[in-house]
Amino acid sequence: AQSVTQLGSHVSVSEGALVLLRCNYSSSVPPYLFWYVQYPNQGLQLLLKYTSAATLVKGINGFEAEFKKSETSFHLTKPSAHMSDAAEYFCAVSPFSGGYNKLIFGAGTRLAVHP
Amino acid sequence: DTGVSQNPRHKITKRGQNVTFRCDPISEHNRLYWYRQTLGQGPEFLTYFQNEAQLEKSRLLSDRFSAERPKGSFSTLEIQRTEQGDSAMYLCASSSLPRGQANYNEQFFGPGTRLTVL
Numbered sequence: 001a002q003s004v005t006q007l008g009s010h011v012s013v014s015e016g017a018l019v020l021l022r023c024n025y026s027s028s029v030p031p032y033l034f035w036y037v038q039y040p041n042q043g044l045q046l047l048l049k050y051t052s053a054a055t056l057v058k059g060i061n062g063f064e065a066e067f068k069k070s071e072t073s074f075h076l077t078k079p080s081a082h083m084s085d086a087a088e089y090f091c092a093v094s095p096f097s098g099g100y101n102k103l104i105f106g107a108g109t110r111l112a113v114h115p
Numbered sequence: 116d117t118g119v120s121q122n123p124r125h126k127i128t129k130r131g132q133n134v135t136f137r138c139d140p141i142s143e144h145n146r147l148y149w150y151r152q153t154l155g156q157g158p159e160f161l162t163y164f165q166n167e168a169q170l171e172k173s174r175l176l177s178d179r180f181s182a183e184r185p186k187g188s189f190s191t192l193e194i195q196r197t198e199q200g201d202s203a204m205y206l207c208a209s210s211s212l213p214r215g216q217a218n219y220n221e222q223f224f225g226p227g228t229r230l231t232v233l
Contacts (some may be wrong), residue, residue, distance in 0.1 A: 009155075034223075043119070043224035044158070075152060089158050101210070102148060102171070103222065105157030 002027045002095045005107035013113055018029065019063075019078040021109045022098045023091030026072065032094040033074040035065055038108075039087045047089075050074060061085070117141060119225035127231045128197055130181050135193045136228045140209030147190050148222060149182060151175065151203040161205075164190060197232045204229050 007022040026032055032051050036044040048059025055067040065076045074091060088110045092103040122140045129132050140147050145166055150158035161180070163171045166187035176182075179197075186188040194201055208222040 004157075041226070043226045044208075044226070049221070059140055092157070101220075101222070102160045102163055103150075103158070106158065107155070108157050 002031065002093045004091050004093050004104060004105055004106035006022040006089075006109050008109055009107065010110050010112065012029055013081045013111070014114055015083055017082050019076070019081045019085065019111065021091075022113065023065075023074045023076065023106060024072050024090075025074060025093045025094070027093060029095075033035050033065075033067060034092040034094070034103065035059065035063070035074075035076050036090045036092060036105075037087050038090065042060050044090065047076070081111075081113045083113050083115070086111055117208055119207055119223050121205075121225040121228050123228060124226060125229050125231075127233065129233050130199060131196055133195045134197055134230060135191055136205055136230075138190045138192070138207030138209075138225060140189070141211075141223055143211065144209035144223075145187070145208045145212050146220075146222075146227070147184055148171075148208045149190070149192055150206040150208065152206055152227070153202075158206055161192075165227065195229075198228075199232045202230055202232045 003026045005024045034045040034049045038044050047063050048057045050057050050067045058064045063078045086109045090108045091106045092099040122137045142187040147164040152158040161173050162182050164184040167184050179195045182192045204227040206227045207225045210220045210222045
């Protein structure tokens with residue numbers, strides 16, 4: 001069975017500092033991996049996805065993630081945090097079974113950005 | 116607005132009552148998913164439709180839950196005899212079928228329906 005573990009339920013950074021949100025996955029087959037962001041009272045928005053092409057994936061809002069098979073990791077980074085990045089971030093894996101793509105999410109990491 | 120819409124946005128009900136939520140996917144999206152998100156957790160998969168066919172149901176979907184997607188357009192999720200443990204955010208997502216050699220298409224999420232069972 002596939003699963004995702006997000007290390008750290010809360011991360012706090014200063015504005016302008018590096019953002020690093022950790023995600024490790026478990027999968028018996030090459031996975032599809034995703035990062036979603038959720039702002040208060042809103043649905044989930046896709047930040048970026050890995051679908052077995054380039055291992056360094058660039059997403060929206062300056063975020064990027066690197067797929068490392070040897071470490072089974074897909075950590076999310078952003079060089080310089082902005083106040084508007086404060087939100088909850090979810091890492092997800094897709095088992096791609098049966099010809100469709102249900103998502104299996106981690107528990108989420110709440111990012112706080114302080115001045 | 117051409118995104119996924121969900122109604123109502125909030126629902127407060129008493130234990131034992133039935134509730135029904137509606138999801139309107141993006142037009143022409145064949146695939147529709149329901150997820151449930153409890154406080155402090157990530158969304159959990161509930162069920163999946165391709166057009167009007169319900170192709171997978173999670174073990175989380177007890178007998179009190181039923182989902183439909185008549186005519187392959189909007190979908191409803193009904194919970195009968197609600198329990199306090201049903202309190203959660205219910206999220207709907209839709210996607211189109213992949214084309215060509217692609218085998219993944221992005222799921223677009225609605226804003227969710229927050230259910231509170233008293």
